[in-house]
Amino acid sequence: MDGSLQARSATAAALRDDALRGLRQPQKVLSPKWLYDQRGSALFEQITALPEYYLTRTEAAILKDNAARLAGLVPEGGALVEFGSGASVKTRRLLDAGGHFAAYVPIDISAVFLAETAQDLRRRYTEIEIAPVVADFTAAVALPEHLEATPKVGFFPGSTIGNLPPETATALMAHARAWPGVEGFILGVDLVKDSETLVAAYDDSQGVTADFIANILHRLNRELGADFDLSHFAYRARWNAAAARIDMELVSRRAQNVALGGATIGFDAGEAIHVSASRKYTEASLARLVQPAGWRVETLLTDAARRFAVAVLAPV
Template sequence: MNRPMTVNAALVAEALDGLRSDPKVLHPKWFYDSAGSALFERITELPEYYPTRTEVGILRAHVDALARHVPEDAALIELGSGASTKTRILLDALRQIAVYVPVDISRDFLAGVAADLDRHYPDLVVAPVAGDIMQDLPLPEPARRRRKVGFFPGSTIGNLDPAEARALLRRARDWPYVAAFVLGVDLVKDRDTLVRAYDDRQGITAAFNRNMLHRLNREAGADFDVARFDHEARWNDDHARIEMHLVARAPQKVRIGGETVCFAPGESVRTECSHKYTRQTLGDLAGAAGWRVADMPTDEGGLFAVAILVPAPA
């Protein structure tokens, strides 16, 4: 006997809210079910997708610059920690880190990562926090009275609209005893390089994008004909961002949450925006949230940067 489907009520509510809007949108946080996370790991290894390997190279090459902003006996707080892969570069090199606070929305996955870190770093206090990085989160007791350094790699700041990005940085600026914030930032560059990074020749990014529709079918009781939507990456010059869209090939009516959503031929659903920055626009964003850019090392090609933010004078 087939078990009845358990409907993800939060997914249904947010999806309907976005699909009722004009233009239609879906929030990128819903990419990351188990299938989506596995696809994204494949994306990070694609030749067209430069951000991951470039950021890793910058972290390794400039770890001494980062060390100057990490106080002795510090707590490192990583937002959206995932597998904490890049963090290990810092943990291996910066012995002054006494506490590591990985923050991630997936409680079970976070517990497994924290257990692995406990095994590999026996002298480090690992204090995971399960929660949404876009909300105020209580800091665990081992970190509360220590100097704090934030870590937000992967250019995830670019997936937030400017108001969301400013609010996130402001919340971090308000941490007691905060010393610095290390931020991965994808930089503005030529359109072709950007579009290729989000529309690879193997079609992995297209599968990642369409997986959101599969997830809506599985968890929200929707009936998308996924094969009738094309993946498209667009550069929006006015907003300095790459946009990912799912474009309807033909008219389609989709049932979800007791409602019918109609798609016209060529109509798109925007699933992600990835904002790109210059030194000036990043400085403006940081300044509006109470920070200043102390250093901003990049790779030789100027594709990516790791910005080191410090509190601006009040």
Template sequence: MDKSVVDNDELLQSALQGLGLPQKRLDSKWFYDHRGSELFEEITQLPEYYPTRTETAILREHVGALAKYVPQDGALFELGSGASVKTRILLDDFDHIAAYLPSDISAEFLGGVARDLVRDYPDLDVVPVVADFMGAMALPAQYADMPKAVFFPGSTIGNLEAEGAVELLSRVRMMPGVRAFILGADLVKDTGELIAAYDDAQGVTAAFNLNVLRRLNAECGADFDLTAFAHEARWNQAHSRIEMHLVSRLEQTVVMGGEAIRFAAGESIHTENSHKYTQDRLAAMAARGGWRLVEFITDRQARFSVSVLIPV
């Protein structure tokens, strides 16, 4: 590729800003191009990655209890829907809803998922919404005012800093017609189990993390050597979160957008946070966003939670 070519100026500017900080950072939303979305779906199937199978079991066991929070003839609007695998558990049971609105940042990936859903649920309006849930989320006019429940599984809310999570909760609270928010959130547990979930033996999470550098090369004309960076997962006790980093294996300089970005050996790029919660912390965060926690459902080992929030 011609290294002077920039195909994604938004990504370039975001990356230059983050990589110019004392602790270099990249926004985790840039993980999710088509390849990144595929890798994340692989992660969810890994033996070490307990959140997906645990949340799936909770949804299967309690789908009937959740159904009453989704309005009759209303819509289910999902944030960051990915492959909509867990959502199918709800759609198979929610025969009283009129529409499913999956949203995702990757238009190509979302389009393929939506086509499969249209085939499998012919009596349901399936309307994909290409959107970044941290920005404006404009729904098609026909569905904007429809009574709806919002579904946000996978503990993706844990990727946000506290203020960002509250801001998201507040924005969803102000959407027309929202009656409930069904929220998946990971819980505090043994540190070893947490680290293993973000640093699997097969190296899929490492490939997912490194994929963001591949994107910078492909879309922003950068010259990152992916073999010169190592994936690392860290537990930050003070902030109750797993952090993902890309650690420079050596002193090196990367050129992107006409700027030289210098790395010391051992210096890292902080790419993602995954906060872990307690019930009290979730309730307090929900309250700040204008919600009341009315259901807090966990598996028997209290590893993961599915909560229902209603507006106050």
């Protein structure tokens, strides 16, 4: 078996095991990391352009206004390392201002999407080494060996950290703190605000977010031969004030059984699969998140309405 077939086989086995484990729990869950195959990554890029989704344009404006300052956090000849890079759209603000960078290391779970993005970046930024790493960034990621001793700054925009359980988010930040030569971290976080604005951002009028979340069932059907009938599931987004998060779920419209990986998964009418959560932060709750991982909030850059923040973290 060649390497690519082995990788696909290993991914399918991990997807099957993770899905069966999650769907057998009393509260059914599917990990949001499986949303990001090639189709899912493309759908998410569509979401970022939706009128209701204020997060991307607000963060982009903060990055534009502070690009030189943020790029300057990377030492001369240093590397910018990004978790969950996707199409690296926002990162280009820093790359444009970072002529002194030696390397940019985009880390993403979607190999095909990452390869396409890296190829485009190499054409645009010929003086910067583009060193992509295919990995699940929620675990410790091995950076390219030749960059191990290079001074580096982490970058995690888009408030994606809000999609992680707090303990996972803190562990991720601890992994980054353990990188040799790490000198700082730039972190995008969405801030707590009124529930109407928050729910609209995750339940858009065009239904793109619903398609994105439902893509996880498409993937189970396509890659594992499951028989989810997507017309029998509805998308729901709701604000959980107690946990300061938006919960995104797929709700069974009827009692039904689904075949998956040699097993049968039963659903009651109205039973939900929790697919993703997006946590929102205050300055105090963000500090509580990163301090156990060895970081402190040095600067919090926000828009005028304080809807979104780009936090500059320093190691302690």
